Amino acid sequence: MTAQQAFESYHESVFRFVYRLTRRVDTAEDITQECFLAFLRAPERWDQARGSIRTYLFSIARNLALKYYRDNQAGMQLDDDQFSRVIDLRSGQELASVVEQAVSALPDLQKEALVLFEYEGFTLEEIASVVGTDIGTVKSRLHRARERLKRTLAPYRKVGNLHGTV
Amino acid sequence: MEPFDNEELSDRELNGILREWQAPPTPTRLGKCIFAERHKPWWRRIWTTSIRVPVPVAACLVLLFLLSVRQRQAPAPPRVVVKTERVEIPVVTERVVTKLVYRERPAATFYGLQPVAELRPRIIRSGNAPN
Numbered sequence: 001m002t003a004q005q006a007f008e009s010y011h012e013s014v015f016r017f018v019y020r021l022t023r024r025v026d027t028a029e030d031i032t033q034e035c036f037l038a039f040l041r042a043p044e045r046w047d048q049a050r051g052s053i054r055t056y057l058f059s060i061a062r063n064l065a066l067k068y069y070r071d072n073q074a075g076m077q078l079d080d081d082q083f084s085r086v087i088d089l090r091s092g093q094e095l096a097s098v099v100e101q102a103v104s105a106l107p108d109l110q111k112e113a114l115v116l117f118e119y120e121g122f123t124l125e126e127i128a129s130v131v132g133t134d135i136g137t138v139k140s141r142l143h144r145a146r147e148r149l150k151r152t153l154a155p156y157r158k159v160g161n162l163h164g165t166v
Numbered sequence: 167m168e169p170f171d172n173e174e175l176s177d178r179e180l181n182g183i184l185r186e187w188q189a190p191p192t193p194t195r196l197g198k199c200i201f202a203e204r205h206k207p208w209w210r211r212i213w214t215t216s217i218r219v220p221v222p223v224a225a226c227l228v229l230l231f232l233l234s235v236r237q238r239q240a241p242a243p244p245r246v247v248v249k250t251e252r253v254e255i256p257v258v259t260e261r262v263v264t265k266l267v268y269r270e271r272p273a274a275t276f277y278g279l280q281p282v283a284e285l286r287p288r289i290i291r292s293g294n295a296p297n
Contacts, residue, residue: 007197015196016189029193036200099187118184150174153183157175 003040006053011036013054013120014061020115021065023104031068035061055129058122062112062130069108095156102152110145113138 001009014035019028038060039046046056103111112131116122122130127138175183206214219227 004201007200011196012192015192019189020187025190025193029196032192033196033200040200095183096186096188099183103184103187118181119189146177146180147174149184150176150180153180154173154175156183157179 001053003036003043006039006057007036010054010057014057017058017115017120018061018065020103020119021062021108021112022068023100027068031061031064034064051129052126055122055126058116058120058130059132065112066108098156099153102149105152106145106148110141110148113141114145114149117142 011032015028015032018031018035019025022028022031035057039057046053050056051059103114106114109131113127116127116130117124124135124138124142127142128135131138
């Protein structure tokens with residue numbers, strides 16, 4: 001697969017993944033661009049035996065996003081405070097925004113596992129390959145993330161076409 | 167407004183709610199940026215390429231640069247010209263005196279002294295003495 005083909009196939013999903021981790025369009029754009037440029041500069045680093053090109057690209061994007069977290073630690077803490085305020089004042093919040101806040105409030109490792117599994121359709125093996133850990137750890141992170149979201153989002157349960165906070 | 171129910175969501179309900187959050191569309195300029203960068207001639211890429219330099223290394227480089235600039239601005243020390251010239255200096259020649267010095271002087275003894283057979287005394291008068 002050429003770099004152009006890889007870009008055509010995966011740039012949208014990489015962008016979505018990074019956006020869901022960082023919640024910033026400009027940052028997601030920068031990281032996606034950096035991810036594909038890294039692949040273009042050294043395509044020989046991709047070892048087909050170790051995983052698909054998709055998991056390879058996502059692992060680059062994930063490392064860049066983690067670096068972004070480290071560089072913007074104060075900003076991430078601020079987001080957590082924002083989240084607790086949003087939960088308290090939940091009336092009038094759009095459900096999409098509430099879900100976004102709830103997912104963002106998850107610990108980073110749980111969040112990336114949840115985003116890859118729920119939104120990008122990765123298997124547990126693929127997630128383990130992207131984040132560089134074993135399947136059991138991924139399963140545990142995913143379970144804890146889902147349990148936390150079930151509690152956090154319980155007030156927003158859908159009843160027919162209505163949500164819990166109308 | 168109060169929520170209808172605060173019990174935990176089921177898996178199916180959670181999946182439904184999670185789908186509410188949609189990511190924004192990918193910016194169209196993304197691909198252009200990446201591949202335009204790649205197809206730029208090398209001399210244009212030089213002006214936009216950046217490299218990461220650790221702060222201590224950058225500080226050392228700046229310091230070296232400042233030192234080299236300062237050294238260039240400092241006045242150069244005067245050049246030393248080495249010139250060889252022959253000069254005659256009068257030298258006082260000293261006379262060498264040889265003196266025999268006994269390291270161990272033999273002690274004076276009367277060993278081997280023989281008494282004279284006939285004593286002939288001779289009186290020598292001094293010039294000022296009365297006759």
